[in-house]
Amino acid sequence: MPDDIRDRQSPSSRKGPPMKKKIRIAVLGLGWMGQAHSRSALRIPSLFPxxxxxxxxxxxxxxxASRRDRATDDFGFARATDDWREAATADDVDAVWVTAPNMMHLPMIEAATAAGKAVFSEKPIGGKPEQTVQAYALAQAAGVPTGVGYNYLWSPLVIHARELIASGALGEITHYRGRFxxxxxxxxxxxxxxxFMxxxxxxxxxxxxLSHSVSMAQYLVGGIEEVVGMRHTTIGQRPLPTGAASHYGRGNxxxxxxxxxxxxxxSMLCRFDSGATGTFEVSRTVVGPESQNAFEVYGTKGALAWNLEQINELKYYRTED
Ligand SMILES: NC(=O)c1ccc[n+]([C@@H]2O[C@H](COP(=O)([O-])OP(=O)(O)OC[C@H]3O[C@@H](n4cnc5c(N)ncnc54)[C@H](O)[C@@H]3O)[C@@H](O)[C@H]2O)c1
Known part of the structure; x- marks a missing residue:
């Protein structure tokens, strides 16, 4: 084979930009979200040249064990383990992705930040609010890069809504409605x-x-000062799972x-730092909406409404028109 063709075919002999930095990732929990984020990592090279x-x-x-096999066989992880602590603190890991059930998040964040790793954690950071406060303190003290899976804040029209509100286009914000x-x-x-446990x-x-709805409200209109709420369990008993099961799994x-x-x-009534009022409602047992993460925000000069189920539509009412 002529040398020029061999050069073009062999990546090791190709002249090009310097080697990219490697970010070596540990994923803790390869369920729905662990798989979604791992899939995204695999797509980064083709999406971002x-x-x-x-x-x-x-x-x-x-x-x-079946998820560990999927990790190595289907996703291409170099290795898999049943010991999350070993993965979170390993010398050959730079960043830890916390995608296990909620009450595991705090110990995982604690181990990873203590080992100096960057941490991306799925929401909610804690299964209970006090755990979220603790995790925040740990991350601050460690000074490591962090991220949280409030993914809906990255929707282009949500970002646009935030910019409109910040520009004063809606006037003074008087009321916010959030629902999921x-x-x-x-x-x-x-x-x-x-x-359910x-x-x-x-x-x-x-x-x-509700954590998704509140993160959206804080992102759009700011901090919350005062809340009062109500909780209710609609379905008291459910079939016991056998083995690894999704929350969409069904018994007989x-x-x-x-x-x-x-x-x-x-449900929750609240008052924002700005003095605006808010109402929120969330449910996992209603029939009809598949994933209706939505908000309405009302100001003295206009209003906005958005619903994840129509992700590319933002309703905008202006008093000037
Ligand atoms: N940002 C979003 O929109 C979004 C959507 C869904 C879930 N989540 C969050 O992601 C997290 C995971 O949810 P999911 O739906 O992927 O759950 P899942 O049940 O599909 O997956 C959880 C995985 O963790 C594993 N696991 C359980 N205990 C473990 C342990 N001690 N060590 C290691 N692995 C363990 C399970 O075997 C399973 O594979 C939750 O905190 C959830 O709130 C976020």
């Missing part, structure tokens, strides 16, 4: 997975999806059941 780093899926920790209505728990044969999830929808009539330990519904 001008990047100055390359993600490397170094180690995956999961208690489920999902039907993932609406079937009473839906399995009793970790999301206090020791694994912490609170129910307050942690799971007559299966053994266990008690749901946290709330299916939560």
């Amino acid at each position: 001008d990047r100055d780093f390359d993600p490397v899926l170094t180690v995956c920790a999961d208690t489920d 209505l999902s039907m993932y728990g609406s079937d009473e044969l839906g399995l009793l997975t970790w999301r 206090l020791d694994e999830a912490g609170y129910g929808v307050s942690s799971d999806i 009539p007559g299966d053994p059941t266990g008690a749901v330990e946290n709330e299916d519904f939560a």
Whole structure:
């Protein structure tokens, strides 16, 4: 083969830009979100040709053996372990992605920040608010880069809404309505997975999806000063799962059941730092909305409304028109 052709075919002999920095990642929990984020890491090279780093899926920790096999066989992780602490603190890891059930987040964040790793944690940071406060303090003290999975804040029209509000286009903000209505728990044969258990999830929808609504409100209109709320469990018993199960998994009539330990519904009235009022409602057991993460924000000169289910539509009312 002529030398010029060999040069073009052999990556090692190709002259090009210097090697990119490697960011070596540990993923703790390869369920729905662990898989989603790992898939995204694999797509970074093809989506961002001008990047100055390359993600490397170094180690995956999961208690489920079939998920560990998927990690190495299908996602290309260099190794997999059932010991999340080993993965979170390993010398060959730069960044830790926390994608395990909520009540595992704080110990995982604690181990990773103590080892000096950058940490991306799925929401809610804690299954209970006091854990979130602790995790924040740990990250601040360690001074490591951090990120949280409030992914909806990155929707282009949500960013545009924030810019409109900040520009004063809506005038003074007087009222905010947030809601996240999902039907993932609406079937009473839906399995009793970790999301329904206090020791694994912490609170129910307050942690799971009210956290999304509140992060959206804080992003758009600022801090919250005062709240009063109500919680309710709609479906008290659910079929017990066998093995690794998703919260969309179903049991059968007559299966053994266990008690749901946290709330299916939560609502909240609040007052923002600015003096604006707010109302929020979230549920995992309504029928109809698949994933209705939505807001309405009202000002003295206009109003906006957005709903994740129509992600590319932002309704804008202006008094001037
Ligand atoms: N940002 C979002 O929109 C979004 C969406 C869904 C879930 N989440 C969050 O992501 C996190 C994970 O949720 P999910 O839906 O992927 O759950 P999941 O049940 O699909 O996955 C959890 C994984 O963690 C593993 N696991 C459990 N205990 C473990 C341990 N001790 N060590 C290692 N692995 C362990 C399980 O085997 C499973 O593979 C939750 O905190 C959830 O709130 C965020």
